[in-house]
Every structure is written in structure tokens, then in C-alpha cells.
Amino acid sequence: MTTCDVAIIGAGAAGIAAARRLRARGVDALLLEAGARVGGRAFNESAGLGAAFDHGASWLHDALANPLTPLAEAMGMRFHKQPRRSKDGLMLDGRRAGEDERRAYLQALDAAEQAFEAACAGPDRDCAGLLPEGPWRATVAHWLGNIINGAPLEDISVHDYVAIDFPGENWQVAEGLGTLVARLAAGLPVRLQTPVLAVEWGAAPVLHTPAGAVRAKAVLVTVSTGVLAAGTLRFAPELPAELRAAIGGLPLGLLSKVAMRLAPGALDLPAFTRFERRVAPGDDAAMTFLLRPFGAGHAVGFIGGARAWALARDGAGAAEALFRAELARHVGAEVVATALLPGAVVTGWADDPLFRGAYSHAVPGAAGARAVLRQAALGGGRLRFAGEACHPTHAATLGGAWASGEQAADALLEWLGQ
């Protein structure tokens, strides 16, 4: 049987951050990863797209406060820096929005967030019913809900929404955030394709994998709350009811991306051109676009919430059809007919049993769930949890996952007396 000090389940950002910190202090930490690669929801490939395409995280949110930014800088990575919110590619009814219209949209977004903040004086509730009336209401709901959270505002706790705050700039990395996180795992002991099936944590912890058992002094679980809720990773004894309720209160929303190559010379627009359109009330689920990131010859479409879950069921052909139809609303069907090369790369977070969605949100009434998961120290402290869902202010992000892993490692170091 393999033995180690700390067994870490999952080699995503949280697991890698925890392993680095533990091993830097001489603790024998071992990463057990079900997938064939490290990085989890930070993963990029070029897939013939001519440049890195991040399937998962692609922005370093709140970049100047993000723990990954100095690590990327130290590697000499190239950045594209954007303000928190610009909306410079806003389209209205097939034409570019005027400056006054763009400002009105930004004001509507601010007004919604002010209404959310004001509501925090009262009991937790959903965000949707707090949206101010006005011509931008559906567009604001779509952006703040389906795109940013991967879920409709009806499903989102206002207390949690307000607690999670990214005030600073958003930076993209030319080499891809997947590359960054994978490089940060270099040299760590990782067992790939080693799913943990069960954790016995009652006394001396034992983890069961198809490749044999691992005995550890302590266990850190970093799988997504979607995976935890699915029950495919079993715990013996069962997790306490309060913890199971917290996990259930933090489901994963879905953001999907569709990348398509541009024909030579087509859509010759500046790098990082963005298209977003006004959304009609009802179930108008708009796709937003990012064109030619870092000058690459591809465009990326983003779709979130219920429409993204439906597309995941309908397959890549449906995703490509939506991409074409939505892009046509910005540049016209004739342009689209010749601008795109056949074959779309579609992200697959929805149906991957190692993730089961994109990132977590708290449902109304579950604003305290992140703290329950973060503070859980079961078996006298030998079983802990980390990951994006645990971070108090930067949940749902890569930087939040990284910081959560470091915080859990600090707690384990204290527990181990090191």
C-alpha cells in the first residue's frame, strides 16, 4: 500500500497549489488525479486553431490581486489587459451601439449590482426579482446570470453574488491558462488516471483507487461540488448532513465555448474584438464573441445557462449552427457563409463526469455554504476540502481555487504541527 502525509484528490489549481505549499515545507503530499492530465478546469490546446484556446479559465480576474499573476509574470508570459467592464463591442439590432447606448448598458449593469448590494441588508433571496426595470433588463439578466455565473439570476443567492467581487482588471494570457497551471505542477508527484473511488476517513484515512489503496495522515478533497454532489466519490463514514447540504447549495452552472477557425482574410478585425448583443425578454439566449484573441485566426463564442446545457445534449453540430446564426446577427449571413472554416471545437464540461459543469454558484438561501465547505475539518482535521467553491470572495475562479488550495495547505500544516 502507498503511504504519504497528505493525499490530495484532484490535480486542478487548488490541488496543485496545496501540493506546492505542502511540499515546500517538507510534507510528503501526493496528488491523485482521475484524468489523463493536470490542470482540471484550466486546460488549453491549439486544436488547429493557430493559438492557445482555453477550454476553461481564460481570464485572470482581478489580475493585480490574483495569486497566479506574479507566477505567470515570472514565466515571462504575454498578457492582454482589459478593464473590468468595457462593453466596447456592443451591437444593437445589427449595428454597433453608440456611445450613449453603451453607457446606458453599463449604467444598467451598475444599477443592478447596486440593487443586489442594497438587498443584502435583508434575508438571502434570488437576484432576479431585484433587477431594476428598463430597456436593458433582459440583457443585464443574461450577462450577470447566464454568462458570468452560468446560471439564471433566479437560481443565484444575492448574498453570495455580492460577496464575490472582482473589482480589478481582467488579463488574458497568450500561452493559455492551462499551460500556466500545468507548468506550475512540474515536478510534483502526481498519479494520473487514478480516480479515487472511496475515502475511509474515520480513523487512519485510506483512499481506494483502481490502482490500489493509499494510506495518508490527512486528505484534501479538491473535486468540484458537481462531482461531490453526484456521489461518485464515496465517503465512509458518510459526510455529515450539514456538509452535504452545503455541497447541494453550490451547484455548478455551465458556460460553454465554441471555437471556429476563420478563413484567410475573413473578418479582418482588430485582435480581441468583442461582440455582444441586446437580449430580448424571454428565453433569448445570446452567444457573445471574442474574435482573434492575440491575433489568432479564430473566434470564440460563449453561451451559458440553460441554452448551454441543451447544446451539450444536442452535440457539436448544434453548437456550430448556433455559432453561425449568432455571428450572422453581428456581421450578416453572407459574411458568415464564407468566413468560417468547417469544424467547431466545443468545450465539454457539462457531460464530463470529472467536472459536471463549469463553476459554482450558491442557490438562494445557501450563501453560507462556501464557509461550511471551507471550514470543514472532519475526523479532527484529517479530512478537508478546497477548490473554487470554497473561496469567500473569488469563488468560481482560477485565482480563487489557487488561493483556496494554499489556505487548506496552511490549515493542514498547522494540524501536522509543521
Ligand SMILES: Cc1cc2nc3c(=O)[nH]c(=O)nc-3n(C[C@H](O)[C@H](O)[C@H](O)COP(=O)(O)OP(=O)(O)OC[C@H]3O[C@@H](n4cnc5c(N)ncnc54)[C@H](O)[C@@H]3O)c2cc1C
Ligand atoms: C468554461 C469555463 C470558463 C471559465 N472561465 C474562467 C475565467 O475566465 N477565469 C477564471 O478565473 N476562472 C474561470 N473558470 C473557472 C476556473 O476554471 C475554475 O474555478 C478552476 O479551474 C477550478 O479549479 P479547482 O482546482 O477548484 O477544480 P478542478 O479544476 O475541477 O480540479 C479538480 C480535479 O479533480 C479531478 N477529479 C474529479 N474527480 C476525481 C476523483 N474521483 N479522483 C481524483 N481526481 C478527481 C478532476 O479531474 C480535476 O482535475 C472557468 C471555468 C470554465 C469551465
